[in-house]
Amino acid sequence: MSRDADYGRAFALWRDSAPEQWEAYTRHRFVQALGDGSLPRSAFLHYLRQDYVFLVHYSRAWALAVAKSTSLEEMKVAATTVDALVNHEMRLHVEVCAAEGIAEAQLFEVREAPQNLAYTRYVLDSGYSGGFLDLMAALSPCAMGYGEIGLALAAEASSDAYRPWIDTYAGEEYQDVCAGIGVMIDSALEERLGPRFADAPCWSALCRTFRTAAELEAGFWDMGLEGT
Amino acid sequence: MSRDADYGRAFALWRDSAPEQWEAYTRHRFVQALGDGSLPRSAFLHYLRQDYVFLVHYSRAWALAVAKSTSLEEMKVAATTVDALVNHEMRLHVEVCAAEGIAEAQLFEVREAPQNLAYTRYVLDSGYSGGFLDLMAALSPCAMGYGEIGLALAAEASSDAYRPWIDTYAGEEYQDVCAGIGVMIDSALEERLGPRFADAPCWSALCRTFRTAAELEAGFWDMGLEGT
Amino acid sequence: MSRDADYGRAFALWRDSAPEQWEAYTRHRFVQALGDGSLPRSAFLHYLRQDYVFLVHYSRAWALAVAKSTSLEEMKVAATTVDALVNHEMRLHVEVCAAEGIAEAQLFEVREAPQNLAYTRYVLDSGYSGGFLDLMAALSPCAMGYGEIGLALAAEASSDAYRPWIDTYAGEEYQDVCAGIGVMIDSALEERLGPRFADAPCWSALCRTFRTAAELEAGFWDMGLEGT
Amino acid sequence: MSRDADYGRAFALWRDSAPEQWEAYTRHRFVQALGDGSLPRSAFLHYLRQDYVFLVHYSRAWALAVAKSTSLEEMKVAATTVDALVNHEMRLHVEVCAAEGIAEAQLFEVREAPQNLAYTRYVLDSGYSGGFLDLMAALSPCAMGYGEIGLALAAEASSDAYRPWIDTYAGEEYQDVCAGIGVMIDSALEERLGPRFADAPCWSALCRTFRTAAELEAGFWDMGLEGT
Numbered sequence: 001m002s003r004d005a006d007y008g009r010a011f012a013l014w015r016d017s018a019p020e021q022w023e024a025y026t027r028h029r030f031v032q033a034l035g036d037g038s039l040p041r042s043a044f045l046h047y048l049r050q051d052y053v054f055l056v057h058y059s060r061a062w063a064l065a066v067a068k069s070t071s072l073e074e075m076k077v078a079a080t081t082v083d084a085l086v087n088h089e090m091r092l093h094v095e096v097c098a099a100e101g102i103a104e105a106q107l108f109e110v111r112e113a114p115q116n117l118a119y120t121r122y123v124l125d126s127g128y129s130g131g132f133l134d135l136m137a138a139l140s141p142c143a144m145g146y147g148e149i150g151l152a153l154a155a156e157a158s159s160d161a162y163r164p165w166i167d168t169y170a171g172e173e174y175q176d177v178c179a180g181i182g183v184m185i186d187s188a189l190e191e192r193l194g195p196r197f198a199d200a201p202c203w204s205a206l207c208r209t210f211r212t213a214a215e216l217e218a219g220f221w222d223m224g225l226e227g228t
Numbered sequence: 229m230s231r232d233a234d235y236g237r238a239f240a241l242w243r244d245s246a247p248e249q250w251e252a253y254t255r256h257r258f259v260q261a262l263g264d265g266s267l268p269r270s271a272f273l274h275y276l277r278q279d280y281v282f283l284v285h286y287s288r289a290w291a292l293a294v295a296k297s298t299s300l301e302e303m304k305v306a307a308t309t310v311d312a313l314v315n316h317e318m319r320l321h322v323e324v325c326a327a328e329g330i331a332e333a334q335l336f337e338v339r340e341a342p343q344n345l346a347y348t349r350y351v352l353d354s355g356y357s358g359g360f361l362d363l364m365a366a367l368s369p370c371a372m373g374y375g376e377i378g379l380a381l382a383a384e385a386s387s388d389a390y391r392p393w394i395d396t397y398a399g400e401e402y403q404d405v406c407a408g409i410g411v412m413i414d415s416a417l418e419e420r421l422g423p424r425f426a427d428a429p430c431w432s433a434l435c436r437t438f439r440t441a442a443e444l445e446a447g448f449w450d451m452g453l454e455g456t
Numbered sequence: 457m458s459r460d461a462d463y464g465r466a467f468a469l470w471r472d473s474a475p476e477q478w479e480a481y482t483r484h485r486f487v488q489a490l491g492d493g494s495l496p497r498s499a500f501l502h503y504l505r506q507d508y509v510f511l512v513h514y515s516r517a518w519a520l521a522v523a524k525s526t527s528l529e530e531m532k533v534a535a536t537t538v539d540a541l542v543n544h545e546m547r548l549h550v551e552v553c554a555a556e557g558i559a560e561a562q563l564f565e566v567r568e569a570p571q572n573l574a575y576t577r578y579v580l581d582s583g584y585s586g587g588f589l590d591l592m593a594a595l596s597p598c599a600m601g602y603g604e605i606g607l608a609l610a611a612e613a614s615s616d617a618y619r620p621w622i623d624t625y626a627g628e629e630y631q632d633v634c635a636g637i638g639v640m641i642d643s644a645l646e647e648r649l650g651p652r653f654a655d656a657p658c659w660s661a662l663c664r665t666f667r668t669a670a671e672l673e674a675g676f677w678d679m680g681l682e683g684t
Numbered sequence: 685m686s687r688d689a690d691y692g693r694a695f696a697l698w699r700d701s702a703p704e705q706w707e708a709y710t711r712h713r714f715v716q717a718l719g720d721g722s723l724p725r726s727a728f729l730h731y732l733r734q735d736y737v738f739l740v741h742y743s744r745a746w747a748l749a750v751a752k753s754t755s756l757e758e759m760k761v762a763a764t765t766v767d768a769l770v771n772h773e774m775r776l777h778v779e780v781c782a783a784e785g786i787a788e789a790q791l792f793e794v795r796e797a798p799q800n801l802a803y804t805r806y807v808l809d810s811g812y813s814g815g816f817l818d819l820m821a822a823l824s825p826c827a828m829g830y831g832e833i834g835l836a837l838a839a840e841a842s843s844d845a846y847r848p849w850i851d852t853y854a855g856e857e858y859q860d861v862c863a864g865i866g867v868m869i870d871s872a873l874e875e876r877l878g879p880r881f882a883d884a885p886c887w888s889a890l891c892r893t894f895r896t897a898a899e900l901e902a903g904f905w906d907m908g909l910e911g912t
Contacts (some may be wrong), residue, residue: 059294061302066291067352068308068585070661072336075287079314082294086307104827108300114903117896118802121809124295128812129524145482192658193649201657202648205526211736212801219798288585296813297894298889342675345668346574349581357516358582359815420886422879428884430876433754440573447570515750515759522747523808528792531743535770538750542763564756625818651794 001223003095005175007144008182010189013198014140014226018211025141025214026149030226035152035167037159043099044162044228050116052093052107054220057120058142059085064127065135071191074132077184081143085175092168115223119216126209133192136185137209147178234404235372236410238417240427242368246439253409253442254377257273258449262394263380264405265387272390273328274455278344280335282448285348286370292355293363299419302360305412309371312405320396343451347444354437361420361430363412365437369445375406407417461607461631464638466645469654470596474667481597481670482605486677488657490622492614500618501556502683506572508549508563510676513576514598516539520583523590527647529590533640537599546622571679575672582665589648589658592641593665598674602635668682689835689859691828692866694873697882698824709825709898710833714905718850719836721843729784730911734800736777736791738904741804742826743769744866748811749819761868763899765827768861776852781793783893799907801901810893817876817886819891820869825901831862 006012015022030047032041062081069075094104123142127135139192150169157166168174189197197203234240243250260273261267290309297303306337322332340348351370355363378397396402417425425431462468471478486503489495518541519532551562568576579598583591608627613622624630645653653659690696714731717723721813746765752760778788796804807826811819834853841850852858873881881887 028750056300056303059307060297061295063291063294063307063310066276066314067288069288072284072332075284075314079287079291079310081309082291086303104300114802114900117806117900118798122801125805125808126814128584129808131590134587171365175839190657192656192661194657199646201646201650205648216798216801221408342571342672343573345569345578345672349577350573351578352581352585356812357580359818362815418885420884420889422885428876429874429878433876444570444573472729485795501893512756512759513765516753517751519750519763519766521753521769523744525744528788531740531770535743538763539767539812542750542759560756572709 005144005148005178005183006176007147008186010136010183010197011140011144011187014137014207014210015144017207018214021211021214021218022145025221026145026152026220027063028221030224031149031153035157035159035161037157037161039162040227043225043227044101046204047224048093049110049211050094050101050113050220050223051108052090052097053110055090055093055106055113056119057124058139059090059137061120061123061127061135065132065139068127068132068196070132071188074188075185075186078182079179081181087156089168089177096164113223113226115216115219119213119220122216123213126213130209132188134209135137136188137206138213140181140185140210142215145214145217147175150174209223233372233376233406235375235406236297236414238364238413238425239368239372239397239410240437242365242438245435246442249439249442249446250373253446253449254373254380256446256449258424258452259377259381261384262390263387265385265389267390268334271453271455273325273330275452276321277330277335277338278341278448278451280318281338282344282348283318283321285334285338285343285352286326286367287318288353289348289355289363289367292352292368296355296363298360299416301412302416305408309405309409318395324392330356331454332373341451343444345445347441347448350444351441354441358437361434362415362437364416364436368409368413369441371409371444372406373442375403378402424444457460459633463603464642466592466653467596467600468485470593470599470663473663474670475666477670477674478601481592481674481677482601482608483675484674485489485613486680487609489607490618491613491615493613493617495618499681499683500555501558503568504549505558505563506554506569506679507580508546508553509568510563510565510572510576511541511546511549513580514595515546517576517579517583517591517595520580521588521595524583524591527644529640530644532544535638537633537679538635541677545624569679569682571675572619573670575669575676579669581649582669586665588644589662590665592644594669596637596641596666597669599637600605600634601670601673603631606630612617621666632659689828689832689862690866691831691862692870694720694820694869695747695824695828695866695880697893698891699828702889702898705895705898706829706900709902709905710829710836712905714908715746715833715837718846719841719843721841721845723846727908727911729781731908732777732780732902733791733794734788736774736781736806737794737796737801739769739774740792741808742823743774745804745807745811745819745823748808749816749823752811752819754816755872757868758872761864764867765861768793773852778823780848791878797907797910799900799903803897805902806900807897810897814893816872818893819888820872821890824865824869824894825897826863828862828902829898833861834858862865875892 030039041102054129062078062085065078066075069078094107097107122137123138124216142163146169150166153166154170193200193202238338248331257269260390285308290313293306294303294310297306322335325335351363351366354366377395381394382398385391421428515538516535518534522531522538524529525534550563553563575636579594582594591635596626602625608623609622610626613619649656649658714723716824739742744767749762750759750766753762778791781791807819807822810822830853836851837850838854841847877886879886
């Protein structure tokens with residue numbers, strides 16, 4: 001199975017415009033340690049707690065995307081993503097953490113690591129200060145990156161230690177979310193900038209936003225390893 | 229059945245702080261004409277088309293509430309409301325309009341009447357420029373007002389002409405949404421301003437926002453009658 | 457002197473895309489009554505009080521433009537406009553009103569007419585929910601329209617009754633602000649969409665925003681006449 | 685001269701609620717090295733380039749404060765601060781950098797360090813997602829902290845190496861800005877929460893925002909030292 005998942009034209013172009021940053025993020029040592037099972041449980045739990053708070057703010061950013069939508073399709077994809085995040089993806093974290101004796105109320109109050117905060121606030125400000133497309137460029141590295149990482153680990157993992165995590169992101173449900181977001185982003189770009197959207201002068205700013213968000217994702221994995 | 233539905237302490241106080249505006253809105257001639265069946269079908273359809281576009285922007289405002297939430301409860305209530313609006317309430321409009329030969333894509337492109345635009349943009353700016361509580365004060369007249377109107381008409385209506393509309397808002401599902409929002413707003417106020425929230429100096433600004441939004445709702449009914 | 461002032465390419469195109477709305481706004485009966493002196497003083501003062509509150513919110517919208525700027529030039533033009541509005545244009549209103557015995561604190565508390573509120577909140581939401589260009593399209597009808605009206609009345613006015621008002625907007629200082637905004641908007645469009653910006657699919661959305669804002673400006677004059 | 689400058693009640697309370705974080709920020713090794721002249725010129729220039737980009741985003745946040753103001757005083761203080769930042773404080777950076785052969789256009793394009801980005805986007809999101817007071821709590825550590833650091837170094841500095849920097853922040857003009865902001869923040873709190881504003885339940889959230897911003901300021905100095 002290829003790890004270059006098909007999440008649309010824009011995503012493929014954005015990823016190709018930041019090859020080093022994308023590699024540093026999706027092939028990070030934390031990711032490899034999920035696959036070969038060498039990631040200490042403490043690091044995983046540290047990551048999971050931070051990721052729960054991350055998802056709170058990431059959901060807020062997708063909710064902002066609903067507020068900034070200008071078509072029914074954009075609105076529905078964004079609203080469905082908020083629902084998936086708040087009522088499903090966050091629940092997985094809650095269940096894993098509950099099994100470790102950590103309640104959701106505690107999770108909500110976890111103090112964010114600076115790398116965590118940097119990423120989510122960058123995404124939110126990209127949305128508030130920019131337009132819908134800026135927000136999509138900032139949101140994509142997380143949504144699609146986890147999709148790619150899930151597929152890659154499902155194909156390559158040599159250990160079952162973190163199989164449930166891998167299955168979540170490699171699973172059909174998550175992959176469908178990524179594919180749906182990809183279709184919507186391509187439409188959003190075409191409706192605003194035309195079929196040759198990558199030729200518009202503002203395309204380079206979108207690539208820069210995507211690249212910065214990918215860098216901040218790599219910083220998030222770094223932070224995860226600090227919990228070791 | 230009392231029309232003073234129980235949607236929480238804050239709502240009751242807000243409503244009581246603007247008795248004339250609340251009366252002008254919830255006992256408007258448009259509302260009475262829904263109950264006695266005297267509302268011309270053309271006026272109803274005019275209203276329904278505008279209300280569809282209203283709901284697009286009203287959903288955006290509830291999505292903004294997700295982005296501005298600071299507790300898990302706030303986030304869940306707001307996200308559930310967005311889902312209810314985008315995937316359920318708007319669907320009712322779509323179905324009624326479809327039966328009249330109006331497609332959803334057409335609805336989405338309906339040109340907003342100034343009274344429609346005034347209300348939704350006031351709500352959205354209350355959220356963007358203010359805080360979570362300002363947004364709640366601006367959102368409440370619509371959410372709760374329709375709940376009250378639905379209950380009142382269910383008890384008083386002398387005609388079945390607009391029974392499906394009445395049943396929607398008097399129905400348990402919609403009433404539960406209102407009650408849930410009321411509980412969440414009370415909690416949000418208590419967590420920020422304490423149990424005696426109405427004694428805080430900023431309370432009067434919240435009442436003013438609620439009152440302005442109620443006035444703009446009455447303007448929306450005026451606009452509905454213009455379609456006669 | 458031509459009333460088709462030169463405030464840049466984008467403005468000329470936007471204006472030409474909404475000829476009826478532009479005419480209804482810039483050749484409104486209120487405007488003509490300023491020129492021939494037939495506007496009752498009470499209507500003028502009613503307008504001035506509302507316009508003061510308008511400027512409060514209009515200044516907020518230009519401040520939002522600073523927050524949404526992506527180049528130094530955009531930032532400086534927007535910041536200078538905020539300063540001009542808050543520290544100069546609003547002062548004129550304050551002085552005229554003071555001469556009539558109305559203090560600034562009272563002005564700040566003036567209750568907005570619905571037409572007033574509709575316009576400013578539409579502009580603010582265009583900025584918050586859209587991007588920098590959407591905000592510019594919503595801000596332009598007011599900034600440039602008053603420039604055009606000022607020039608037209610300076611050339612055509614048959615009465616000196618409202619000469620100070622006319623001189624303010626026909627004056628070099630205000631005209632320079634309009635010209636500077638026009639240059640900045642053209643640059644902003646070129647940097648994002650290229651020199652043929654009017655060929656981008658998103659151009660029509662910008663025209664629609666401009667047109668809606670022009671319609672709301674005409675509504676503001678209507679409201680002014682209500683003070684007669 | 686005491687380094688506990690008088691910038692109002694709220695600031696004093698916020699500072700006292702985060703003693704460790706405040707110490708770590710205002711007595712940071714970078715600060716001491718400015719005072720004793722041991723800071724390598726390369727570190728200072730690295731810091732200055734990053735600080736220029738910081739000021740771009742910090743100005744955007746103060747502009748957002750104009751948009752979120754609800755009184756004339758708030759609006760004027762915030763607008764004056766934007767003007768001071770965009771037209772004065774940033775100019776100092778431009779001049780120092782120009783003397784080193786770095787043009788302003790280059791400065792504007794400097795790639796932000798993660799610590800830089802984390803702070804400014806945290807401030808901006810505090811404003812966009814929160815209310816006016818949240819934004820003030822996030823903005824204060826930078827504005828007032830530099831005021832305190834300036835005064836402390838003016839009294840303690842053993843070297844003239846960074847005297848112009850010290851004089852800028854210890855100078856009357858900057859100190860007046862801090863004092864004015866302090867007065868405005870106290871008023872804003874009193875108008876919304878009453879004279880005993882620190883008793884309101886939402887006070888602890890404001891303290892948390894202030895503390896987080898102070899921590900991110902310390903991270904900014906850390907980043908400055910990395911340029912050594």
